[in-house]
Amino acid sequence: MRKTLPVISTGPTAGSGSCSTAATAPAARPGLPRWRRRGLRIALVRHHDLCLNTRQITQIQKRAGVLPHLGLGYIHTALKTAGFHNVIQVDTPALGLDAEGLRRLLADFAPDLVGVSTTTPGLPGAVEACQVAKSTGAKVILGGPHTEVYARENLHHDCIDYVGVGEGITIMPELAEALEQGDRPDGIRGLVSRESDGGAAPMVNLEEVGWPERGGLPMDRYYSIMAPRPFATMISSRGCPFKCSFCFKQAVDKKSMYRSPEDVVGEMTELKKRWGVKEIMFYDDVFTLHRGRVREICALIGEQGLKVRWEAPTRVDLVPEPLLKAMAGAGCVRLRFGIEHGDPEILRRMRKESDIAKIEKAVTSAHEAGIKGFGYFIVGWLDESREQFRRTIDLACRIPLDYASFYTATPLPGTPLHTESVAAGRIPKDYWDKFVRGEFDSRIGYLVPDAQHRAQAAYRAFFLRRTMVKPLLGHMAATGQWRNTLDGLRSLARSTSNTDRDF
Template sequence: MRVILIYPPCFYDRPGDEDHTIMPIGLYYIASYLLENGHKVSLINGHNVSYSKEYFCQLIQEEKPDVVGFSVFNANRVNALKGVKWIKHINRQIITIFGGVAATFMAEDFLTYCKELDYVVCGEGEITLLELVNCLQSKDRNIEQIKGLAFRQKDEVIFTPSRGFISDLDSLPNPAKYFTYNHVLLSRGCPYNCSFCASPRFWQRRCRFHSPAYFVEQLKLLYSKGVNFFYVSDDTFTFKKEYVLEVCERICKEKLPINWFAISRVDALDEEIVKAMRKAGCIQISFGLESGSLKIRNIFNKHIKEEDAVKSFYLCKKYSILPRAYFIYGSPGENEQTIEETLNLIEKIKPINSIFYILHLFPGTKLYDEFRTKNLIKQESLNKNPEDILYFELDPNLTKTDILRFGKKLRNYFYSNLPRYVLDMELSSDKEFYLHHADFLSRLAMTFSHGDFAQNKYLKNQEEVAWELFVRSLKFSITERAFLGLGILAQKRGDYKSSISILQKGLKYFPKSKHLKMCLGVSYLNCGDKKNAKECFKPFVHIDPKAKDYLRECR
């Protein structure tokens, strides 16, 4: 059969948050599984197309699908429902299917309120969807025998028995054979039981792993297609230490020149893991700390210790991995005191990046179930809330004004102290990590001079911080990025002579660097030295339109 799998866009735009635009890795696995079993599959990322009825008309006319499936989570469910309605309006013979976390926990709601939706795949999707597609293709449609499925029978929503998890993840086709992407997984599931997260119920607190060999082979295939940066999306990448060390060892043995981000817990990390991950290209680890208040962490079932948090953040900085902290505010019992406790924790761990979220209640989480049981969340909220349900809206002790004040206080404290956290970092004196230190500091400097921190309204003196970081970077090792950054900052100051001196020094180490030469040409041009500027731009006129424009200015 011809199948289209779609990842709908979120209902609201999320400026600055790119994670939500990335196709879920699960869709690549499901598509690969269908392909290897003889079906034709197309993948559509709704964030990259004009998501509209007109687009679906054209898509259906060109692809002529038998089945269209949607990957659904809470924030994109409205657009998923729109897509289903558009499809049935265009061609009622097309079978429509939902899958994903929100679809699993809202299957009855979706099937009740959306008559255009035919099936919901509940839980892990590969085998269930394949069996469903095979069944639809055959004349004998014994749908009730397929495990892990929900559908309507007359006016009743039917759930078939749940399907067990795939025991051997390596038995699944490697999606990198068919697709190019940069979100990867070593494992599925999480053993922890956070009350704000749907993972415990979706994965039943079980954690299954690919072999390190399978995982690194996937990285190799993707690298051969031009991917050199990865998001390792495991809930807790470092949960199985021996696998992490083997993965890192294999990456180093293969000499894969890649960088990657990972997610961990502060109680699932030690110095050996951090060192191995940095050598293998890891440059950022994110940790969910949620709150500095023990009372709130207990409500969240987030049983971590402050001393573990302090140690993990220290180790990451020591070996040049950027530690990022996730915090949640607007929680049950939140008040000025608990916010102060979070500020105290921030001061203790001194993170190099922090993300602050308002508490949302997601279907499938313990918190959501508690409030729905108390009848505080109505079934009709599916239609009334375009995206998420904010906890504070259900709590008479919290107001929108409180939430805005808490968020501003947290962000202001973190960003106003971030320059100090950055400049006070203690990096390892082990020379084996000097190249990593130089890379880390120059990357971080770029974040202050050109990246996210450069435009942050809470931050001050970004360029001064960036200058210091670039200088420190060069003390560990020579990097093109550091010379380029210093050259650009000198230009911004109007000190073109210093810029020329810095860039000329950089070119002694990196004589073929286009970036350094182009930057040098700009400094010459601003000094009125068109002759030398022309020599800088000439080599690149055929590969960079900017070089051609600059060359015209040299006449």
């Protein structure tokens, strides 16, 4: 059941951190009353990332699908709860809009405030969206995981008025309230402007916010090569205590938050009844981190007779066999494992806290429980030898995986991998600094010279083997993703490049 939504208060808490040494604790602002209906017009935008630094190869990325942006959905819900009802979400990848299409849409809506979300590699597209939004006369705020590392630096771009650091769910209602009242938006936790620095806004419990707003989204335009249509995405928990060296951690990731089984199953039920969803993809960091809660979710699904397919991400050391059986019985059809590599030494350097034996046991146990396995791998790691690379392919093809993704190692800012890559002289220390200032013309260097070819070879070795014919046919029959899957396979078979991006 949904909880009664409390007033969202974004005043500072003692001992809280900030994104900058210049940040000072802002003065507390009162919680937002719920009874007023405000007139500010707000657009929340996810734009094409125009990404040079994608870790995925082109043939797969183009056909992988377009998934809803849950973060903007939660911000939309928070704004509605605060009395802002003139709010739209604009998802240009789903709508098929380029910059000019976005400009026309925003000009027609005439927003007072536009929020744009981005990752660091996706910044070129976000800046384009901010330029478009600014041309309509709106105030523009940039948010998303990117701003945890680079906050004030984004103000180099004249089209950006504010930067939101941390929890946009609390930042946006307060900023909207200040603009509605004609006040200077000073003292807002997590808001950075040219005049002030509000540090970072802390995580809130999503259950207290309410389910992400999906009304008005082009739900029929979302698809995944992995799922039948219509499908949807959800988050049932937040945070990850592990410290993999390639993974960027936001401030909101540093502690864990869990929604109750009743709230999770309630949203699953609404997705099935209202939207006719056939499969739900959970986008938690680690779905099975709290195993007792997962057992309760599975039991509640059974008690309510909910029939819907679902999948979730997890780790190989967090899936005991009894839990796998419960998940399979509750509709789990697929688990996404962050396996990452087949070489023990590189796994140690990745700080995975895993080993080959655990990987083999987890994937095999899931397979025996009737749950398909999806393995994520990273190739082209710093100083990865050909033999180490071959061990990754051998592992992927040896264990009973039905699907696999092979990413090229990309040292993102704020990660240990980035620090190590700079120290090894593989990448310039200031690459991302220049990138944030708008030097978008070159990709960051690969950590081994033939990294892109290794990713290509890994995909071919995994998918273009005879033993994959039956799993792939079964997948296409179950999901209806015949065209995307076959097109992807044909591209893998004939392509020699995985870096060109076709928009």
